Amino acid sequence: TGQLQNLTFHTNITCSRDNVLKTVVFPVLYSCLFLLGLSLNGVAVCVFFRIPSKSHFIIYLKNIVVADVIMTFTFPFKVLSDSNMASTGLRIFVCRVSSVLFYLTMYISILFFGLISIDRCRKTLKPFRGTNAARLARRKVLSGAIWTFLLVLCLPNVILTRKTPTSSYFKCSDLKTAAGLYWHEVVNHVCQVIFWGNLVTVIVCYTLITKELYRSYSRTKAQRKINANVFLVLAVFFVCFVPFHFARVPYTMSQTRGVLFDCKLKLFFFQLKESTLFLSSLNSLLDPLIYFFLCKSFRTTLFKTLQLPPGSCSRLTGRGSDTDTGTKYQTPYGSLSHNT
Template identity: 30%
Template structure:
């Protein structure tokens, strides 16, 4: 009597079996390896996490403690930026642990979404800060709705709502099955819809980058055209250099990631099919993503160096001179110093 064939002897195509691999189960035959990432990423993310938690905790404490009576639009944007950076670094311990370990599919997806929501929140809040500075410096006699505290609060809430709603489609995205599905934060094949959405986000980022360049070029031109005494010429050059700190950090942290993102998504769509290219893009994508997370540590540096009030507030707070802190935050500022003042 001829027995029924077992599943192993049916000769079925392996793709059917691959499709049934659970996202929660590790895959031992992943063709793309982490290589140096298994060492570099845990160390880098650990350093960023520690520095980010400390610096952003101090920033939030200073904003809450010392600016409650002098709330302005720029304070609202900077406080939300600090919140976004703080929440982002909270994701890093899980990214560190699950970088080399399989994890529950829903947990990995949620942590990934949470990470990107806060990363793009940082980008948009830097954009709002730059727009606020641009309008106040180039057109100081006009008052725009963004300068009103109530409107700035509405703008920040809209950013959070937009990003949360915008991330929801990625939870329902059906990825193509692959040999690396068991790994939490790893190369995943994408559907056409998912890949298109990712490339659309990259395109929006580059449009925002062009706005950044436009803002800061016009700010620099405005400062250069100001007629001030020879004694203040050196200070004006310092102010111009400080103006470009935000732009420099923005480009350093976020531009490499979005440049690499284009070929990386194409490889996820299998438009780029060479295995060696996919391996290289996987390594490059994870490294530049780590660089983007570094922004959470650099934003408090922006507060410190661009805002004289923030810098003096921190120094006086740690020295216990709370009365002097209150006095400093009540003083007015001149137009030339408005670039570095909150």
């Protein structure tokens, strides 16, 4: 019996989630991310509040700003929970509400990244097609539908996470009812469909953009250097979202079908999920780069707010640029964004 107790104790210590990575490293990283993200997204909110929604691009960016602000405010709760500084009640709140909001805003961003890619592609292939009030109204309705759909999808995760923890050492999955575990797995599958669908969309759109830009440069004999700003959306999407979605499927299975995984394997998938989840969190910090480099309206309004001359960052955005991508010359096919 003593040997069995020692073995159980050793196993619990070995497989405990409360290691340095979870309780120290990630809380410090998320604390820094919160401070930086709050500052940058606070500026973004102030700037976008002054920009009228007169293009599809601006509408999509405003939705991403809102999602990033909400995501940023979930970080302090995660810091307190992971560092074991939170009370049992606060940890339950993290499982029921804060974590749900985090994932909600992540998939809001993923969907609008897909829409932005489609918009950039459309502006490249049909640069002279304008917009009107009816199209803008439809984009606003679409934005509202996306928020409503994901809120309805995520709400059962809040309602069905209602079990009372039997001890102070519990995981979020321990609070879910049987229906809650099942719905959690359903939501995971739906979110995977959302991600992979938008991944394909982003890849296809930027492949078409690249081909059209190359044709344009070849025809005009203009400078052949493609400004890297054009591919910021693609880069942020791949850095932030792709690794997590490769790690999420086995992690979710280890939660909902625990009998198939031993303790060490569960711990491995947990650490992999947390590492890639931090990359997803970086989205809230990297999105302001997209606003600055791809949106001329954002830059112009920011410079006016800070009382800086418009050419202050010409080396970064492209000298003599009159498009949101910073393309260094004007061509119908090179214009990837709005001059609004």
